[in-house]
Amino acid sequence: DAGITQSPRHKVTETGTPVTLRCHQTENHRYMYWYRQDPGHGLRLIHYSYGVKDTDKGEVSDGYSVSRSKTEDFLLTLESATSSQTSVYFCAISVLGGRDTGELFFGEGSRLTVL
């Protein structure tokens, strides 16, 4: 258990409204990631962070922004939600061991429905 908590776990919202998903970790790992999972597309990287205030885009970053003001929290924001952003969102952290193993651990997911 890598101590990852996602909130909210389920959310239904309307098109055009802002939405923020939160990922919280308890173990001060440096790398954090946001993925979305959709049928037929698998898991796709949205944004990732390699430290406080250090973030970078993934392959499907349009329409999303992120912030990391402290090590333990990584926020994903949809400024104006669209129906195409209906998905399951997963947060992950990379655990670097003594040999820099880079093993990834995932949260339980946040299911977002945009009507």
Next chain:
Amino acid sequence: KQEVTQIPAALSVPEGENLVLNCSFTDSAIYNLQWFRQDPGKGLTSLLLIQSSQREQTSGRLNASLDKSSGRSTLYIAASQPGDSATYLCAVRDNTDKLIFGTGTRLQVFP
């Protein structure tokens, strides 16, 4: 651009069979490869991690191999059980710290 493919997309087998799941990737410049299991409606559970310098890793009834030069990894499940039913995903990590996922193999083991 790295692409990861998993074959077969779905597999249904009787309990007790030994299984091989395949994962292939197009760019051999990887940092490591990780196998995950995902149960319906749940997150991903890490099964095995193979570093680029390693050939295989074992955990219980699971064995994963890596052949970087040919761009392939296999996950071997010995003596399958109904509790092994899940979707199995492989992912490769490139040297920019991004993990690229395959679309998974959905496994059903029936009694």
